[in-house]
Amino acid sequence: MYINRISHYLPTNVVDNEYFTELNNLSSEWIVERTGIRERRKAGEGENTNTMAIAAVEALLQEIPYSKNQIDLIVGATYTPYDTIVSLAHAVQHHLNIPDIPVVSVSSACSSLLNAIELAEGYFAMNKASCALVIVADHNTAYNNENDTMSGHLWGDGASAMLISKERQTEGDLFIRKIITGGAATSGKAVEAVVLRPNERGVVMPYGRDVFQNACTYMPKVSQQVLEACGLGIKDIDYLIPHQANHRISLNVINTMGIPEEKLLSNIQRLGNTGCVGCAIALSENKDRFKKGDRLVVTVFGGGYSYGAMLIEV
The missing domain is CATH 3.40.47.10 (Thiolase/Chalcone synthase)
Known part of the structure; x- marks a missing residue:
């Protein structure tokens, strides 16, 4: 793909x-x-x-x-x-x-x-x-x-x-080598921590610490899983694009995985939390810096809870 x-x-x-x-x-x-x-x-x-x-x-x-x-x-x-x-x-x-x-x-x-x-x-x-x-x-x-x-x-x-x-169209295509996703609604305060109930009060986050802790657990875990599924290790990553929810979460994720900060791609500083769009925007904003052979991991975590990671090869 x-x-x-x-x-x-x-x-x-x-x-x-x-x-x-x-x-x-x-x-x-x-x-x-x-x-x-x-x-x-x-x-x-x-x-x-x-x-x-x-x-x-x-x-x-x-x-x-x-x-x-x-x-x-x-x-x-x-x-x-x-x-x-x-x-x-x-x-x-x-x-x-x-x-x-x-x-x-x-x-x-x-x-x-x-x-x-x-x-x-x-x-x-x-x-x-x-x-x-x-x-x-x-x-x-x-x-x-x-x-x-x-x-x-x-x-x-x-x-x-x-x-x-499904098939390659141009030489510049990005190869999606592997995707892993999952639901984590059984973890912590998943069904209470972040909710959007339009008939009630909009987006609220009464348990931000629980969100933080689970995001910092699931994003490194699934990122490592997607690498292992492809026979790769942390050293093989050129860039990591985590869900743009909180820069402290992003730093925690790379520290847990042992990835240097220069490999972290982030836009939350300028754009805030853009929801499910943040990683896609980061991929689009940085497309011209990627070189042939680079490997990128996109990893996400969402309310509910849900998580996933995708390995892209340039």
Whole structure:
């Protein structure tokens, strides 16, 4: 399975930490120390999960290596939908005007990226598709409570799109060698720690420490599993892209695995927690720095709980 192209979209509205200082009396230094976040992006008026997804797809189409009509599967991923019936995948299909192909959406919190790619892998294995468009988008600021001093300052918005094919299409394709995902709803306070209940109160994180501890357990564990499944070790990693939830979590993950900080790719400092989109944005932002033969591990952890890792070879 190969990533042929990848793109991302970020809203232009930048929200810095001083905004939350004025709102909640949280100092910028306090936010940076605990999360690493200095600023984040917020969707503007008229923007939503679907419009951001379409914007990411439009950026992708500027360098598509084949006709869009070869796309025979669309998979969308979000936990912050604009519409719970017309999913972001349906909105993209309508925009592209590609009829009569499978269109599905998945939601597994911040692990949704890898589960969406895994869905494409399943369609490929069953010979039901050969070229998938995978889109991830999260409009966290539509759901969060900015006055919540526990997590209101964490969230950012964005989208990413990627073309994934069963067979190699171009010399520059990224080879997805292995994906492992799993659910961890039996661990800790999984079904209470992070919740988004639109009919009640939006995103809240009453057990942040439990989230931290489990993320720091599962991301190194599954990363090592995906390496071992390919006969590789920690020394074989050139870059690690962890879920962009908290920079302290990312540092804990690389310290646990014994990976030097220069191999860590991170964007939470500029973008905040962009949900299931963070790793895809990081992959898109850094695509030009990867060299032939590089190996990347993308590892995620989401509320609920869910986790996963993917090994990519350049």
